[in-house]
Amino acid sequence: MSPISRRQFITYLVGAAGAVVLSTRVAQAASKAGDVTQSRTDPVPAARKKTPGKPVVDGVETQAVAGAKFGMVIDCGACIGCRRCQYACKTENNTPDTISPAWIEVFGLKNEVDLTGHASMEELRQGATTSYTESPKPGMWYLATQCNHCDNAPCVQVCPTGATYKTEDGYVLMDYKKCVGCRFCVVACPYNARRFNWVPPKLDEKDINPQVPVRPVGVVEKCTFCVHRTRDGKLPRCVEACPVSARHFGNLNDPQSEVSRLLRSTPNFRLLEDLNTEPSIRYITRGRKFTG
Amino acid sequence: MKWLTLVLGAALFAAVAWLLVRPALAAASGEVPAAAVSATAQPSSVDANYAVYGTAADYPHPAAPDGTAPLDCLSCHKQTLNYHDKLGAGNRACYACHVSTDWKMDTLQLPSGAVIPKDESSQLCGQCHQDRYNAWNEGTHGIPGTVAAIPCIACHNPHQPQVEFLNITKPPMPPVHTPPPLPKDLAIILGISVACLIAGAIILARRRENP
Amino acid sequence: MIGYIVIAMVLLPVIVLIGAFVLEKPRNFRVPALLLGSLAAQTAFVFIFLALFGLLLGLLIPQ
Amino acid sequence: MLRRTTIDQHQESLLRPLLNTGRPFLMLCAALALIVGWGVYAWIIQLSQGLGVTAMRTPVGATWGVYIVNFIFFASMAHGGMAVSAAVHLLKAEKFKPLARMGEVLTIVAVCMAGFSIVIDMGRPDRVFNMILYWPGRVGESPLTWDITVIILYFMLSLSFLWLTMRRDLARLADRFGIRGRLYKVMLIGYRQEEDKKIDRLAYWLSIAIVFLIVMLSGGVIPWIFGLLPAQAGWFSSMAGPYFLTAALASSMAAVTIVAAVLRKIYGWQEHIKPDLFRTLGVIVALITAFYIYLSFTEQLTVNFAGPHGEVAVSELILSGELSPLYWGTMIGGFILPTMLMLAQAIRPKWFSMTRTVIAAVVLVIAFWVKRFLIVVPSLLRPLLPFPSGTYSPTWIEWSIVAGTVALAVLLYAVFIKVFPIVEAQEK
Numbered sequence: 001m002s003p004i005s006r007r008q009f010i011t012y013l014v015g016a017a018g019a020v021v022l023s024t025r026v027a028q029a030a031s032k033a034g035d036v037t038q039s040r041t042d043p044v045p046a047a048r049k050k051t052p053g054k055p056v057v058d059g060v061e062t063q064a065v066a067g068a069k070f071g072m073v074i075d076c077g078a079c080i081g082c083r084r085c086q087y088a089c090k091t092e093n094n095t096p097d098t099i100s101p102a103w104i105e106v107f108g109l110k111n112e113v114d115l116t117g118h119a120s121m122e123e124l125r126q127g128a129t130t131s132y133t134e135s136p137k138p139g140m141w142y143l144a145t146q147c148n149h150c151d152n153a154p155c156v157q158v159c160p161t162g163a164t165y166k167t168e169d170g171y172v173l174m175d176y177k178k179c180v181g182c183r184f185c186v187v188a189c190p191y192n193a194r195r196f197n198w199v200p201p202k203l204d205e206k207d208i209n210p211q212v213p214v215r216p217v218g219v220v221e222k223c224t225f226c227v228h229r230t231r232d233g234k235l236p237r238c239v240e241a242c243p244v245s246a247r248h249f250g251n252l253n254d255p256q257s258e259v260s261r262l263l264r265s266t267p268n269f270r271l272l273e274d275l276n277t278e279p280s281i282r283y284i285t286r287g288r289k290f291t292g
Numbered sequence: 293m294k295w296l297t298l299v300l301g302a303a304l305f306a307a308v309a310w311l312l313v314r315p316a317l318a319a320a321s322g323e324v325p326a327a328a329v330s331a332t333a334q335p336s337s338v339d340a341n342y343a344v345y346g347t348a349a350d351y352p353h354p355a356a357p358d359g360t361a362p363l364d365c366l367s368c369h370k371q372t373l374n375y376h377d378k379l380g381a382g383n384r385a386c387y388a389c390h391v392s393t394d395w396k397m398d399t400l401q402l403p404s405g406a407v408i409p410k411d412e413s414s415q416l417c418g419q420c421h422q423d424r425y426n427a428w429n430e431g432t433h434g435i436p437g438t439v440a441a442i443p444c445i446a447c448h449n450p451h452q453p454q455v456e457f458l459n460i461t462k463p464p465m466p467p468v469h470t471p472p473p474l475p476k477d478l479a480i481i482l483g484i485s486v487a488c489l490i491a492g493a494i495i496l497a498r499r500r501e502n503p
Numbered sequence: 504m505i506g507y508i509v510i511a512m513v514l515l516p517v518i519v520l521i522g523a524f525v526l527e528k529p530r531n532f533r534v535p536a537l538l539l540g541s542l543a544a545q546t547a548f549v550f551i552f553l554a555l556f557g558l559l560l561g562l563l564i565p566q
Numbered sequence: 567m568l569r570r571t572t573i574d575q576h577q578e579s580l581l582r583p584l585l586n587t588g589r590p591f592l593m594l595c596a597a598l599a600l601i602v603g604w605g606v607y608a609w610i611i612q613l614s615q616g617l618g619v620t621a622m623r624t625p626v627g628a629t630w631g632v633y634i635v636n637f638i639f640f641a642s643m644a645h646g647g648m649a650v651s652a653a654v655h656l657l658k659a660e661k662f663k664p665l666a667r668m669g670e671v672l673t674i675v676a677v678c679m680a681g682f683s684i685v686i687d688m689g690r691p692d693r694v695f696n697m698i699l700y701w702p703g704r705v706g707e708s709p710l711t712w713d714i715t716v717i718i719l720y721f722m723l724s725l726s727f728l729w730l731t732m733r734r735d736l737a738r739l740a741d742r743f744g745i746r747g748r749l750y751k752v753m754l755i756g757y758r759q760e761e762d763k764k765i766d767r768l769a770y771w772l773s774i775a776i777v778f779l780i781v782m783l784s785g786g787v788i789p790w791i792f793g794l795l796p797a798q799a800g801w802f803s804s805m806a807g808p809y810f811l812t813a814a815l816a817s818s819m820a821a822v823t824i825v826a827a828v829l830r831k832i833y834g835w836q837e838h839i840k841p842d843l844f845r846t847l848g849v850i851v852a853l854i855t856a857f858y859i860y861l862s863f864t865e866q867l868t869v870n871f872a873g874p875h876g877e878v879a880v881s882e883l884i885l886s887g888e889l890s891p892l893y894w895g896t897m898i899g900g901f902i903l904p905t906m907l908m909l910a911q912a913i914r915p916k917w918f919s920m921t922r923t924v925i926a927a928v929v930l931v932i933a934f935w936v937k938r939f940l941i942v943v944p945s946l947l948r949p950l951l952p953f954p955s956g957t958y959s960p961t962w963i964e965w966s967i968v969a970g971t972v973a974l975a976v977l978l979y980a981v982f983i984k985v986f987p988i989v990e991a992q993e994k
Contacts, residue, residue, distance in 0.1 A: 098469050098618065105625070107952050145951060154797055160710040161693075161700040180696050181617075181689020183629050184710050190797035192625035192949045196689065198618035199469045200565045217565055217616040218689025243433045243442045272950055275796045469618035472611065474962040482604050489597035493590035497832070500588065506706040509790075513716055513782045517723070517775045524771035531764040533756055538726055538768065545722040554695045556685075561692035563613040 065231055069170040070280065071252040072225070072236070073259045073268070074144055077285035078246035081108050081142030088241030089146075092226065094214050096201035103195060103223040104238060107143040144246070146238075147172060147193040147223035148271065148279030155185035155194065164220070170252070170280055171227050179219040186220060190272050191279075194222045225249070252280070262286075362392035374452040389416055389450070417444045577991055582833045583983040584743065591980070598977040605970015608963045609686065617689055619963045627956035628946040632964050633687035635938045636971060639817070640683060641717065641788055642810070642934070643676035645780045646818025648724060652773035661846070664838045664989050668829065669822050670728045671988065675978045676818075677721040679971050684714075686967055709794055712787040720779045727772045729753065734762055735987045746985060785811030792941070799876030800869075800945035809861050816854040817934035820927040823847045825979070827924045829988065838989065841920055845911055848923045852908035855930060859901050879948040884940055888957070893940055900933025 083106050089095070090102040136142070149172045156166050163178035164185055186194045200217040208214060211228045215221045226236035230249065239247040250257035255264075259282075262268075268282040365371070365386040373379070379388035386392075391399045391407055399407050400416050408415055418425025424444075433442045444450075525535040612619050622631045647669020653659045654666045685691045697714055704711045736750040737757055743750070785807045792798070793806025803809075823844060830839045866885065869877040884893040904926035911918045947956050960968075982988070 101625070105953075109952065143952075154795065157707050158709060158795070160704050160708045160714070161696045162703050163696075178693075178696055178700065179690065180693045181691075182684070182687065182710060183624070183689065184708070184791070186624050186629045187946065188795050188797050190950050192951055192953060194624065196624050196629070197616065198620075198623070199616040216690075220689075243447070245433075469616075471619045471621065471961045471963060472615070479604075479962075482600055486597045486600050489593045489600070493593040493597070496593070497588070497590040500590075504706050506704075506708065506712055509712050509787070510705055510715060513712075513719070513779070513786075516778050517719065520771050520775040520778070524768055527767055527771075529763055529767075531761060533758065534730065534761050534764040534768055537756060538730060541726045541729060542722050545725060546718075549718055549722075550695075550698055553698060557692045557694045560613060560694075563610060564690070564692050565614065565616075 063231070064167050064169045065251075066169075067253060068251045069253045070225055070230060070249070071149070071170065071259055072239075072281045073248040073262050073284055074281060075246040075248070075284050075286050076141060076143050078244045079106070079142040079144055080136040080244055080246075081106055081140065082136075082243060084241045084243055085144060085238035085247065088237045089223070091207065092209055092212065092237035093224070094201075094203055094208050094212050095195075095221075096197075096203050098199050098201060099195045099197065099221070103193070103221075104144060104146040105192075107145065108137070108140045109143055110140060143283075145191060145193065145271065146281070147189075147225075148191055148277065148281045149223075149225060151278035151280065152276055154188040154190070154275075154277060158184045158188045160184065169231075171225055172222075173224055173227060174219075174221055176213060176215050176219045176221070181218040181220065183220060190275050190277065194220050196220050362387065365390075371451055376451060376453060411443075413445050413450070414443045417450075576837070579833075579835065580838065580989045580991065581739075581987060583829075583988060584739075584746070584985075587984060591984075595977060595980055598973045598980070601973035602970050602977060605967050605973065608966035608970065612686075612963055612967070613691070619961060621958055621961045621964065623956065623958075625949065626953050628943045628958035630687070630942055630946060631958060632939065632960045632968050633683050635935065635942050636968050637680050637683035637687065638788060638810070638938045638942070639935050640676045640680035640971070640975070642784050642814030643818045643821055644673040644680065644720070644724075645784055645814045646820070646822045647672040647676075648776050648780060649815060649819065650822055651727075652777045655769040655773040656777075661840075661843060664835070665822060665826050665843070667728070667732070667988055667990050668825050670724060670731075671979060671982050672818070672821060672825060673724045674721070674728060675975050675982070677717060677724065678978070679975045681717060681721070682974075683971060686971075709787060709790045713791060716779065716783050716787045720776070720783055723772060723776055723779065727769070727776065730765055731769050731990075732986060733757055734765065735991050738991065739987065749985070780814075781811065784814035797950065798945040799874070799948060799950065800880035800941075803865070805861065805865065809858075809865070812854055812858045812861060813934055813937065816851055816858055817931055819847060819851045819854065820930040820934075823851065823927040824924060824931065827920060827927075829983070835989070841918065844920060844923050845915070845918050848908040848926070849912040851927065851930065852905045852912070855901055855905045856909070859897070859905070862897065876948065876950050880944050883944045883948060889940065889944055892936060896933045896936045896940065900929055900936065904929050904933075 083104075086102050086104040086106060089104050093103065095102045149170060151166070151170075153164075153166055153172050155164050156172060159165075160182060161178045161180055163175045163180070164172060165175070166172050181196070183196055186192075186196060197215050197217050197219055201214060203214060226234075226238075230236055236247075236249050239249045248259050248262055250259040252259055252263075254260060262284060263282060266284040266286050268284045270279045270282055273279075362383070365383050371386075373385055376388075377385060379385045383392075387401070388403075389400055390397065391401045398410055400410055400413055401407055402416060403419055414425065414428060418428070421444075428444065433446075521538070524538075620631060620633075622628055647665075650662050650669040651666040654662050685694055688694065697711070701711060701715070705715065733754055736754055737759075740747050740750040740754060789806035789810035792801040793803050796802045826839055826847075827844065830836065866881060869881045870885075883889055907922060907926050911923065943958050947958060
């Protein structure tokens with residue numbers, strides 16, 4: 001007679017496995033809580049809890065941050081149009097050369113257009129450039145756009161397979177494995193933030209960031225707010241790369257976060273607000289820090 | 293007396309610890325160890341420069357500087373200074389920032405006389421542009437700790453600080469994919485055969501109608 | 504959620520009309536059975552066709 | 567006895583497509599097959615190299631192009647035939663009876679091509695089954711899912727309708743043909759003579775259902791793909807439904823006119839299909855097109871009078887911009903002139919000419935294809951954010967695939983008339 005029956009043994013085994021998994025999780029959570037980067041912005045609230053279940057797709061194992069709603073503040077008064085964010089994003093997110101422009105697009109807009117007199121979009125368009133002349137140029141201002149991670153996202157609404165979805169912590173993400181490439185979301189997005197893989201991506205093996213999946217041909221992709229970084233308490237790559245601190249990222253639900261403080265203290269607006277998309281990117285025109 | 297010993301000892305300990313730890317830290321973050329850079333810079337970095345810009349023979353500097361005689365920069369370098377010409381006349385303007393004896397140009401000199409490595413040039417700019425340097429330190433041009441902060445000279449040419457922006461704009465995005473060309477021969481053959489078939493069909497049908 | 508209304512708006516009248524046809528005199532078992540059978544068979548066919556077609560195209564598309 | 571022979575001869579003439587297949591027919595089929603083959607070749611290039619071989623681009627440029635235009639075009643082509651058929655069965659418009667099945671077959675073929683066009687437009691056609699797989703979760707929101715649902719439903723109802731109403735003829739012919747007869751017998755599963763009465767009722771009720779589905783498809787879910795998107799100026803409109811429905815009915819009735827005229831000419835069915843029928847069809851098409859012209863006018867008037875920036879940018883592009891030659895050419899040469907011609911024929915019967923009517927119908931069908939292009943593309947070329955103006959001119963791959971689908975539709979139609987009786991037998 002063995003001291004324990006087979007059933008008991010299995011029960012113990014399962015229990016032990018569970019305990020190991022649990023302890024690893026706890027250890028991970030503890031280590032994560034400790035290593036929140038000491039940056040100016042702390043995107044994740046101090047009492048950061050992970051909701052169980054719902055492992056996130058895209059090959060990135062992250063989980064929604066409970067109680068958080070991430071958002072970005074872009075200061076078009078500070079932006080000098082250098083497109084460093086665009087390039088940083090491109091390398092961080094494995095965007096191939098065939099997707100052009102990459103996920104971020106920076107408009108250079110002429111100052112001569114009298115904005116207070118309600119310039120028409122046509123006037124703006126005529127005065128606009130997305131060409132990469134040396135910047136900043138006198139008489140130009142710059143407007144950086146990317147996926148707005150709308151709360152009421154038209155792209156999520158129209159997707160016939162649910163390949164794009166809104167997460168509880170504010171991201172609009174893509175499941176590249178579900179996407180059939182109908183591009184309905186592309187035409188539904190008023191910000192033209194979505195990109196399509198018209199041809200198979202060509203990337204050097206050494207340039208690939210292993211944290212971000214490489215998208216196959218024929219699927220739609222877009223800015224993810226660097227979900228693989230930001231859910232772990234880091235900043236999106238574009239925010240890090242900005243040489244003039246025109247970008248700020250954080251938890252809009254946390255009144256102490258930098259974005260919340262900025263939005264409380266500064267007048268702000270969102271793009272195409274009348275379309276009721278509720279974007280998560282807000283724009284301010286605070287200007288440079290040291291102009292005083 | 294007891295307190296003084298304690299404080300001095302603590303300071304000594306801290307300094308030693310700092311000297312030991314700093315290179316390790318710097319190495320970990322991929323930067324050139326500051327302690328290793330002195331007025332006589334390491335040969336390796338000079339070699340690296342030569343690898344890029346040419347050989348030692350291409351540089352008609354004193355082969356073995358004694359470290360005392362100031363160099364006559366302007367005898368060779370026709371550097372025009374815009375705005376920064378107020379730093380001094382002739383070579384004195386160069387010495388305002390560069391170490392007068394370091395022909396390898398690896399070091400810079402603060403007004404206090406302290407020598408700093410070239411990589412920390414922003415500190416030198418801060419000697420006059422204090423407010424901007426403070427803002428820079430606060431992270432206006434990159435967040436300390438996450439990515440290397442972009443130094444002043446990344447954008448502002450130190451010799452022409454007002455007129456020239458250096459290397460700030462990233463190049464244009466690469467062109468998009470172009471569709472493959474039409475296989476003309478195949479298309480012509482197909483067009484002719486389709487036209488012939490349709491014309492033939494119509495002619496035959498006509499003939500059958502009115503024989 | 505508006506979609507459920509749209510689909511109900513499409514499907515309900517069609518179901519009602521087919522129901523009217525089935526129940527109307529002259530009563531007949533065969534024809535309604537054929538109609539419903541053909542609808543069911545076509546649904547199955549469309550599903551299977553799409554699945555197989557997808558598999559076939561999967562061979563051509565660079566993965 | 568004599569009278570019976572005439573009726574038999576009369577009936578017999580309707581079977582001409584089944585009885586004799588001449589060399590011209592085969593040559594025509596070969597030509598069509600060549601075009602289809604060319605389209606398949608282009609499609610294989612597109613599949614293996616990605617949609618980058620088209621001229622579609624995003625975000626600057628058109629995200630949807632001629633494939634979606636083709637989709638709307640074919641989906642709308644599906645309606646005229648069914649409308650004629652429904653008129654026969656609901657309103658007892660016996661005059662149109664010879665056209666009923668021609669229209670039904672046109673519907674089946676066109677719906678197939680519409681579905682195919684969507685698959686061609688997809689970046690990952692190998693995942694087409696995902697649309698079915700995730701249907702339950704997405705049907706609550708996605709207009710494209712509604713679209714797939716209604717198109718499949720429409721296709722199934724039309725096919726069932728065609729099959730069940732054709733069985734009477736097949737039963738009569740099953741013994742006359744060898745291989746085809748065997749196929750007929752398979753399709754005659756469970757056939758009894760007495761089912762004909764019930765089939766008549768089926769035709770009646772299904773006609774109502776199908777007319778209803780026409781409204782829900784071309785006046786509903788297809789325009790809602792466009793009309794529900796505030797992101798695209800020029801699309802976002804509650805008028806999209808009636809606008810698309812009118813275009814669908816006009817273009818597909820014109821297509822029925824063409825098909826009927828061609829078959830009448832080739833198979834000498836002058837006794838069965840009277841010229842008067844074409845005049846009536848022409849008047850119907852002309853009236854619907856006139857209504858469409860009116861709708862186009864109100865659309866542009868609304869946009870330009872109120873003048874919202876995005877809408878005006880799109881309107882400018884088609885009224886005075888680079889697409890204006892296409893727009894005005896379509897409106898004047900494609901819509902107004904044929905409409906006036908057909909209406910003139912209605913007023914003065916002696917002006918009527920078969921050839922002119924058919925040419926006008928052909929022009930209308932092409933014009934409606936171009937008009938769909940002018941609905942889909944300009945809005946995509948004028949985004950709401952200040953992107954530079956993109957352009958879109960389809961590549962040879964796109965034109966080849968479009969030509970291939972059109973040729974495939976004609977080819978399928980040609981095959982059908984060789985396999986099944988295309989005209990319902992008249993009962994005297």
